[in-house]
Amino acid sequence: MHHKNIGWIGLGNMGFPMAKNLENAGFPLSVFNRTPSKSEPFTDLSEVYISAVELVKNCDIIFTMVSNDAAIIDLYEDIFHLEDISGKIFIDMSTISKDLTLTIAQKIQEKQARFMDAPVAGSTVPAKEGTLIIMAGGDEKDLQEVLPYLNKLGKAVKHVGPIGSGISAKLAINYFLSIIYQGLAETVLFAEKSGIKTEDMLEIINESACGSGATKVKTPLLLQQDYPPAFALDFMLKDLNLAKKEGVNTPMNTVLLETYQKAHDAGLGKQDVISIINYLKQ
Ligand code: NA7
Numbered sequence: 001m002h003h004k005n006i007g008w009i010g011l012g013n014m015g016f017p018m019a020k021n022l023e024n025a026g027f028p029l030s031v032f033n034r035t036p037s038k039s040e041p042f043t044d045l046s047e048v049y050i051s052a053v054e055l056v057k058n059c060d061i062i063f064t065m066v067s068n069d070a071a072i073i074d075l076y077e078d079i080f081h082l083e084d085i086s087g088k089i090f091i092d093m094s095t096i097s098k099d100l101t102l103t104i105a106q107k108i109q110e111k112q113a114r115f116m117d118a119p120v121a122g123s124t125v126p127a128k129e130g131t132l133i134i135m136a137g138g139d140e141k142d143l144q145e146v147l148p149y150l151n152k153l154g155k156a157v158k159h160v161g162p163i164g165s166g167i168s169a170k171l172a173i174n175y176f177l178s179i180i181y182q183g184l185a186e187t188v189l190f191a192e193k194s195g196i197k198t199e200d201m202l203e204i205i206n207e208s209a210c211g212s213g214a215t216k217v218k219t220p221l222l223l224q225q226d227y228p229p230a231f232a233l234d235f236m237l238k239d240l241n242l243a244k245k246e247g248v249n250t251p252m253n254t255v256l257l258e259t260y261q262k263a264h265d266a267g268l269g270k271q272d273v274i275s276i277i278n279y280l281k282q
Contacts, residue, residue: 003028006149007059009052009075010094011038013229014120015065017128018093018153019046025152030055053078056085061146065093068238069100076104086112089142093134095119095174095235097242098167101137105163114142117163119170120154123230125217131155135173137166171246174239178256178273180214181236185277188222199223218274227268227275234269236260 008019011033023029023046030047032055033039039048049055056062056079066072072094079085090108092101092115105115116138126132132154136143143150143159150157160169184205191201202219205211221227237260244253263269263279271278 004060005030005058007032007055007062009033009055009062009064010066010071012065012067013124014127017124018063018065018132021128021130021152022149027149027152030059053082056082056088059088061089061091061149063091063093063149067094067235069096072096072100072104076107080107080111087114089114089116089146091116091118091146093118093120095167095170095239095242098164098246101164101167114139115163116142116146117166118150119166121170121173122154123217125230127153134158135160135166135169137161137168138163168246171239171243171248174236175243175248175253175256177214178236178240178260179252180212181218181274181276182256182259182280184215184218184222185274185280188277189280218272221272221274222277227272229270229272231273232269233260233263233271233273233275236273237264237269
C-alpha cells in the first residue's frame, strides 16, 4: 500500500500540538513554519521544509493551520504557482473568511486538486490531547480519505456540508463562546462588586447549570489574573468580524464586537480571550 505523505503548514499554538499528534501516530509527516525555529522539535522523526512550496510538491495531503486570511493568501499565492498539484488534497483548519475559503477552493479545483475546510472547536489543551471537535466542509469521499488523520486530532469529526460549511459552523460556535466569555467576565465582576469572592463565585458557576467546559477552562486564569493565550483575544475579534461579514446582525453581536474591539484597543489582543475582564473592569 502506498503511504500518503502528509504535509503540515503552520506550527503556532494550535498547529504545533496538532502536527505533533500526527507525528506521534507514526504518519510520514513533513512540516513547514514561516518562522523556522518552531520546526526544530520535529527534526528527528519528520521532514522539515524551509519552503511551503517544496513541502507541497512532496506531499499528497496538505494541512494548513495559520492565523487568518492574510496568512492563507500568502501561502496559497505561492502554491498556485506550482505547475502540477493534481490529485492532492488541501485541508485548511484555520478560521478564515468563507469568501476566501470558496475562492481558494475554486482555484485548487481548477488545478485538479481537492480542498476541504476543517476548522476546529477547542483550544490548546484539546489540541494537545487530540480531543478537538472538527467541523468539515467538502466532499464526503475526500473526507473519508483524510479521516484517519483527523481522527488523531479530534474526538469528533462532523461533516457539516459542502466547502465553506466548516467555517460557518465554526463561526457559529465561536459566537456562542464569545457570549459565554463576556457573560462569565461580567458575572464575576458583578459578584465581586457585591462583596463575593471571585473563587467562591467561580465555584458556584462551575457547579451550577451555568458551568461548562468553557467556564471551567477559564477558571484558573481568572483566579490567577494571568492570561497566557490558549485562544488569543484578537482571534475572537477576528471571528466576530467574520460572523458580521456573514450577515450576523444580532443585538448581541453589536455588543460583543464593541467589547472585544475595545479590549483589543486597550492592548489585550495577544492575551487570552478571557482577559476582556480587564477591560470590562475599568
Ligand atoms: P498562532 O499561535 O498565532 O499561530 C499562527 C500561525 O500562522 C503560525 O504558524 C504563523 O507563523 C502562521 N502565519 C501567520 N502569518 C503567516 C503568513 N503570512 N505566512 C505563513 N504563515 C503565517 O495561532 P493559533 O495556532 O492559535 O491559531 C491558528 C488558527 O486556529 C486561527 O485561525 C485561529 O482563529 C484558530 P509564524 O510562527 O508566526 O512564522
